[in-house]
Amino acid sequence: MLSIPVERFTLDNGLRVNLSRDRSTPVVAVNLWYAVGSRNERPGKTGFAHLFEHMMFQGSEHVPKNRHFELVERAGGTLNATTWFDRTNYFETVPSHHLELALWLESDRMGWMLPAMTQEKLDNQRDVVMNEKRQRYDNQPYGDWDEWIQAMVYPETHPYHHTVIGSMDDIEAATLDDVAEFFETFYVPNNAVLTVCGDFVPDESLEMIERQFGGIPRGGEIPTMPGELTLSPTIGDTVRKRVEAEVPLPRVLLAFRIPPYTNEAYYAADVASSVAGSGRASRLYRSLVRERRVAKDVVSHTLPLTTGAGMFLVWATGFPDSDPAELEAALAGELEALESVREEEIQRAISLTETRLVSEIQRVGERADLLSMFDQFFDDPARLNSELDRLRAVTPAQVSDFTKDFLGPDNRAVLTYVPAETAANAKGAS
Amino acid sequence: MSHAARTDPPLPGVIRSFDFPAVHKDRLDNGLEMRSVQAHRLPIVTVSLMLDAGEASVSEDRAGLAVLTGDSLEGGTATHSGTELAEALESIGAGLSVGTGWDATMVSLSCLPERLDEAMNILADVVLRPAFPADEIDRVRGQRLAAIQQRKMDPSSIASDAARRLTYTEVTPYGRSLGGDVESVESFSSEAASGFVEAQYRPENAGLILVGDVDQAEVKAMAQRCFGDWSGKTPERPSQKAEPRSRERRVVIVDRPDAVQSEIRIGHIGQPRSTSDYFPLLVFNTILGGAFTSRLNLNLREEHGFTYGVRSGFTFRRDAGPWSISTAVGTEVTADAVREAVAEVEGLLQDGPTQEEVESSRDYMAGVFPLRLETTGQIASQVAELLLYDLPEDYHATYRERIRSVTRDDALEAARRCIRPDEITVVIGGDADVVRGPLEELGLGPVEVEKA
Numbered sequence: 001m002l003s004i005p006v007e008r009f010t011l012d013n014g015l016r017v018n019l020s021r022d023r024s025t026p027v028v029a030v031n032l033w034y035a036v037g038s039r040n041e042r043p044g045k046t047g048f049a050h051l052f053e054h055m056m057f058q059g060s061e062h063v064p065k066n067r068h069f070e071l072v073e074r075a076g077g078t079l080n081a082t083t084w085f086d087r088t089n090y091f092e093t094v095p096s097h098h099l100e101l102a103l104w105l106e107s108d109r110m111g112w113m114l115p116a117m118t119q120e121k122l123d124n125q126r127d128v129v130m131n132e133k134r135q136r137y138d139n140q141p142y143g144d145w146d147e148w149i150q151a152m153v154y155p156e157t158h159p160y161h162h163t164v165i166g167s168m169d170d171i172e173a174a175t176l177d178d179v180a181e182f183f184e185t186f187y188v189p190n191n192a193v194l195t196v197c198g199d200f201v202p203d204e205s206l207e208m209i210e211r212q213f214g215g216i217p218r219g220g221e222i223p224t225m226p227g228e229l230t231l232s233p234t235i236g237d238t239v240r241k242r243v244e245a246e247v248p249l250p251r252v253l254l255a256f257r258i259p260p261y262t263n264e265a266y267y268a269a270d271v272a273s274s275v276a277g278s279g280r281a282s283r284l285y286r287s288l289v290r291e292r293r294v295a296k297d298v299v300s301h302t303l304p305l306t307t308g309a310g311m312f313l314v315w316a317t318g319f320p321d322s323d324p325a326e327l328e329a330a331l332a333g334e335l336e337a338l339e340s341v342r343e344e345e346i347q348r349a350i351s352l353t354e355t356r357l358v359s360e361i362q363r364v365g366e367r368a369d370l371l372s373m374f375d376q377f378f379d380d381p382a383r384l385n386s387e388l389d390r391l392r393a394v395t396p397a398q399v400s401d402f403t404k405d406f407l408g409p410d411n412r413a414v415l416t417y418v419p420a421e422t423a424a425n426a427k428g429a430s
Numbered sequence: 431m432s433h434a435a436r437t438d439p440p441l442p443g444v445i446r447s448f449d450f451p452a453v454h455k456d457r458l459d460n461g462l463e464m465r466s467v468q469a470h471r472l473p474i475v476t477v478s479l480m481l482d483a484g485e486a487s488v489s490e491d492r493a494g495l496a497v498l499t500g501d502s503l504e505g506g507t508a509t510h511s512g513t514e515l516a517e518a519l520e521s522i523g524a525g526l527s528v529g530t531g532w533d534a535t536m537v538s539l540s541c542l543p544e545r546l547d548e549a550m551n552i553l554a555d556v557v558l559r560p561a562f563p564a565d566e567i568d569r570v571r572g573q574r575l576a577a578i579q580q581r582k583m584d585p586s587s588i589a590s591d592a593a594r595r596l597t598y599t600e601v602t603p604y605g606r607s608l609g610g611d612v613e614s615v616e617s618f619s620s621e622a623a624s625g626f627v628e629a630q631y632r633p634e635n636a637g638l639i640l641v642g643d644v645d646q647a648e649v650k651a652m653a654q655r656c657f658g659d660w661s662g663k664t665p666e667r668p669s670q671k672a673e674p675r676s677r678e679r680r681v682v683i684v685d686r687p688d689a690v691q692s693e694i695r696i697g698h699i700g701q702p703r704s705t706s707d708y709f710p711l712l713v714f715n716t717i718l719g720g721a722f723t724s725r726l727n728l729n730l731r732e733e734h735g736f737t738y739g740v741r742s743g744f745t746f747r748r749d750a751g752p753w754s755i756s757t758a759v760g761t762e763v764t765a766d767a768v769r770e771a772v773a774e775v776e777g778l779l780q781d782g783p784t785q786e787e788v789e790s791s792r793d794y795m796a797g798v799f800p801l802r803l804e805t806t807g808q809i810a811s812q813v814a815e816l817l818l819y820d821l822p823e824d825y826h827a828t829y830r831e832r833i834r835s836v837t838r839d840d841a842l843e844a845a846r847r848c849i850r851p852d853e854i855t856v857v858i859g860g861d862a863d864v865v866r867g868p869l870e871e872l873g874l875g876p877v878e879v880e881k882a
Contacts, residue, residue, distance in 0.1 A: 001473075024471045025800050026446035062436045066732060069722045071439055074790045076797005095797050100440040108436060127735025127760075134691045135738050135758045139585050199446065208440075248583040249576055279525055280504060280516035290512065293569055296576040319576050344521070351523035358474045359540055362805040 002385040004361070006371055009206065013218040014190025017209055018371050018381045020197040022364065028198035030102040031091045031368035032110075033376045035193075035222070036186035038166070039085050039159035039307055042226045044173070047129070047166015050083040051174055052182050054125040056090065057081070061112035065121065068105050075101055078365075083164055086306050087376060093365045096199035103212045106194075110187060111216035117179055126171055133165050141247040142417055145315075149255045152239045152413035153311055157228035160305065188219020193375045197368035231308045233257065234411035242416045249296065252327040253315040253415040254335070258406050261304035262377060264390075268402040269302050269312055271394045272338050274349035276300045277314060281348060283334050288316055294330050295322075306377055312406065324416045332412070338403040341396050350391050357388065448800045450826035453813055454646050458654060460661050461634035465813045466649055467641040469806055475546050475642030476806035478538040479557060480814045482664045483630035486532040486603045486748065489668075492622065493603075494610020496630070498570055499623045500530040503537070505566030507559045512566060515552060524549045526556065532604060533748050534818055535630075540807060543643045547652055554656035557631060562620040574615050581607070585686065586758070588882055589693035589859035592684045596855045597699055597752050599673045604751060634663035637817040641806040672749040674699040677853045679875040681768075685862040686882050692764040692860030696771055697754030698853045703746040703819045710844035711744055713836045716791040717783045718742050718775065718845075719755055723790075725774045730757060736767045744848075748819070753849060761861050765868030768856055772874065776851050782842040796830040 009017040038049050059065040072079045077094030092102040137143040147163050154160040194213070196205055235257050259265040277284045277300025288295040295316040303311040314335065318327050361367040361384075374383040456464040485496040504526065506512040519526055524541040537557055541549045581587040591607055598605030609615070638657065640649050701707060712720075719726040719742025726740045736759045745751035755775075759767040783791075803809050816825060858865055862879045870877050 022471070025804065026448050027800050027804075062438075066723060066728060070790070073721050073723055073794045075442070076793055076795075076799075078798060078801060093801055095445070095800070097443040097445045099443070101442065104436075104440050112436070124732065124735045128731055128738055131691070131736070131758070131760055132738035134760065139689065139691045139758070141580070141583055204443075212440075246583060248579045279520045281513060281520045286513055286516075289573075290566075290569065293572065296573050317576075319572065320579060348517065348520045352520050352525055355474065355523040355525070355540055355542070358472050358542075359805060359807065362472055362474070364804065 001388065004367060004385055006381045007202070008381065011189065011210065011214055013214070013216055015213055016193045016375060018193065018195040018375055019200070019202060019205060020195065020367065020371055021200060021202065022197070023199045026096045026199050027093055027364060028096040028099050028196060028200050029091065029093045029364040029368040030099070030106060031089065031195045031197070031365070031372050032106055033193045033372040034088045034187060035086070035191050035376055036088055037084050037086045038162065038164040039225050040186065041162070041166070044170060045178065046162045046170045047164070048170065048174055048178060048182065049088060050164055050166065051125065051129050051171055052179060053081050053083045053088050054129055055117065055122065055179055056109050056113065058121040058125060059116040060109040061115040062108050063105060063116070071101060071105065077102065085160055085164065089369060089372065091365055091369065099196070099200055099205060100208045100212070103208050107212035107216065110189065110192070110213065113183055113187065114180055117176060119176060122174065122176055122179065126174065129171055130168060133168065133171070137165055141245070142251055145253060145415060148241050148243065148415050149253060149313070149413060152241060152415070153235060153255050153257055154309070155228070155231060158231055159225050159227045159229070159307060184219070185223065189213060189216050190218050191222050193372045195368040195372045195375070195381070197371065198364035225307065229308055233259070233309070234406065235413060236410060238409045238412045238414060240414045240416070242418065244418050244420050247417045247419050249320060250318040250322050250324045250327065250419065251315060251417040252318070252324050252331060253313065254328070254331050255413040256312040256406055256411050257309045258302065258312045260306050260308060260310050262306045265402070266304065266310060267390050267394050268398040269310070269406065271346055271349060271391060272341070272399045272402055272407070273300050273302045273312055274353060275341055275345045275399065276335060276338060278349055279352050283337070284314065284316070284331070287334055288330050292330065294318065294327060324418060328414060328416065335407045336403065338407065339400045341399045343396055346394065346396060346399065350388070353391060354388055450803065451809065456646070456650055458633065458658060460658065461663070462653070462657055462660070463637045463817060464650065464653055465637065465639045465817065466644055466646055467809055467813060468644065469641055469809060470643050473542055473643060474540055474806055475543045475640065475644055476538060476540045476810045477546065477550055477553065478536055478639045478810045478814055479553065480637040480639065480817060481535040481537070481631050482635035483535040483626070484531055484533040485608055487630065487667055488603070490601070490603070490606065491614060492617070493606050493614040494574065495618065495622060495626050496535060497530040497609045498574060498615065498618045499626045500528040500535050501574070502562055502567055502570045502623050503528055503556050503560050505563055505570070506561050507555050508561050510555070515556060519549065519552055522548055526553065532608070536814065538807070538810065546644065546649070550652055550656050558660055560623070560627060562623045564620055567618065567620050567623065571615060571618050574609055575612060577609065578612060578615065582882070585689065585691070585693050585859050588684055588686065589695050589857055592682065592859065592880070593695035593697065593754065593855065593857040594752070596675055596682055596857060597697065599675050601670065602672045603670070604672055604747070604749070605675070630664050632662040632664045633657065633660045637814060639810045639813050641809045641813070672699060674853070676855065679852055679854055681856040681858070681869050681874055681877040683858045683860065683862045683866060683869070683877065683879045684882050685879055686859055687861055687863065689859070689861045690761060691758045692761055692858050692865055693758050694764070694768060695754055695756055695857040696768070696854055697752050698850060698855060699750050700744045700753035701746065701848055702748060702750050707844035707848060708746070709832050710836050710840040711848060712795060713788065713791050713833065714783070714841040714845040715742055715744060716795060717787045718778055721791070721794055725778060726755065726771060729770050729774055730759070730767055734766070734770065736760065736763045740771070761864050764858060764860055764865040765872055768869065768874070769872055772851060772854070775849065779846055779849060779851065782838060785838055788836070788838045788841060792834050792836060795833045799830055
């Protein structure tokens, strides 16, 4: 039903280019996906892909420190970047007459970043990133959940075993040599997808892209990821971790290994997760929150990862006097009961997903990001247009089979948070 | 094709004009204002019902009533349970959202255009005929009490809640927690919710906003069917004026022993949405702390590495919301960060921004304007603000012009009237043992310590 146009090109240096035109508003999004993320980090270098992303904003040969932000903001644009397991993305949305400025900035740091790197800039951004870690993880109730969950769902030899933010020690130990090596290995045109989406003139914009990016030399072969990439489809057991921490309410998280996003079987997992926890008519909300009132809130989603296995994740936050064992049993019970999923539940879940997707892609920046993703993961940006059809094709029998194969006790990581005080009282009483 | 000489940024191309989409005005006989906006880009429509039912209209002993009532709307009607309503809405792809603020309650949903009639019917049923069954009221109350517990242990909320309380007098609603306190939440009941709906969910002073692929005549007929029988008017708003708690500069530490970071809030009472200084203040604040390249962020983050980020801003409401600087910094550098932040404010007020900064700030604000209007939901919120704050009809059409006409003197004079470094309250949520001494040495004013 979606018909987002997209034209593909490849520059001689290997840069893949997608152009998706929409003249309804005079704005344009520039979006770059580099196929590098925390999965590419070697032991002792965790958090480096993300630290490197910060260094990309510290200037390049023709762009002094802070100038990148100044130029985009002055142009009336917004910008940012994020780092994830499988990729790092950089993006600007600007008034359409400033398209070439955004392309110039992105190409300058793709081609000419290293001459601008200094120890002072690295020291500064290490401090910024360590404060980011404190603010978003260390100083947050439940803030270390992903560290525990990833370590239980993926073996130590697998690249998803460690978090994107990484460890303080590793961030502290990063050097300028690391920056140079990472740049030369991964930040090359043949490891990137560039999407331009919004208001532009096709021939002109392709000339701009060639002018700005064409002179950047192709890089070498991208090295394979470190570690053992293949892993068994399930965890093989129920693994548990109980954390007594400064948290206000007990919380139980359940995580499962699932097929990777690049495998057709992923879609049944996605639909199962929506039936479980998307919307107020979903099973977990209805049962745990509304009817039994054992949970204050529930969350369910899948991580669409591409290397070996993805993840199915649910959690429920209890009330002050909740029994975490009861919460765990309630979550596990509802997930196992997805075996009896009904057609109408699937319909409902997909209808909500459809509205959400269409709302999201009203923004050119979101649309550009999805086109880049479908290009990097599937070598097919236009797959965005048929994504809903793949969800609609999922049958109740497939969700039922997925439930039996992946949501049982032989594939379960359980993380339980208990308020420190409650834990102390319980000990005192025993 | 030739490759670029890279030394200078490329010149901009030909600018294309942007017009805020036309807003069609209408009104039902019962006083319900209607606004519809055509947006055809994708097959989606957003409908929002704005009710004159903000938390500021609630008395202190019932604090949280507007929020709790809004949260309880999903509990069902006389004829349908909450789950039945959710199933009906979600089967057509519509998720209902209820947002309650100080000035209004907004009930919204988005769906495919061909399902609008069904969706609007259910939305009307939920708002006009809520049943508030006792077990649903119990549930919402329990969830809110648990949320209060959560805020008490969340470092950012601890600092924000203290800052709000310390900015306003006890009788100013803005000093309270938006969702109420333990005592007021415990007194919430079905009767209280019904009473609030009876008084505040009324078509006069309410607005129905539709944005998307819609036909004006059709949506008016739909609205007439759904809302035509509704009637009444909300009571006069209380004339309580927002007053500051203190005009003396001071520092309050909310103690969190062993915290790895300090959450910092620096500010005082700000201005109402109706202030004639609105545009100059926006320009000035963008320079101070409203953009990545603001003075505060370049100093605290890019020069010193104290923080992941820092922002400042005015929160404009019907009455004077706060003006505040907000950041989180490493515990050891807390006093350094406060010193730098206060110095940036004082320096900018003393010497004024450069002409270059003023131009850059104006260009930024004018340029990002269309980016805030990409989705039907964003457009609906903007149109709701027109109604809520009684803004002129040409507000969006002239927005960029008005931003661009702000001079350096306009911005500086407005800021000198409205930002007063001698009256700031500095709130630190952090480890008092470590941060107290250095904060006292700054000599900003008395330093008090509270328990978290």
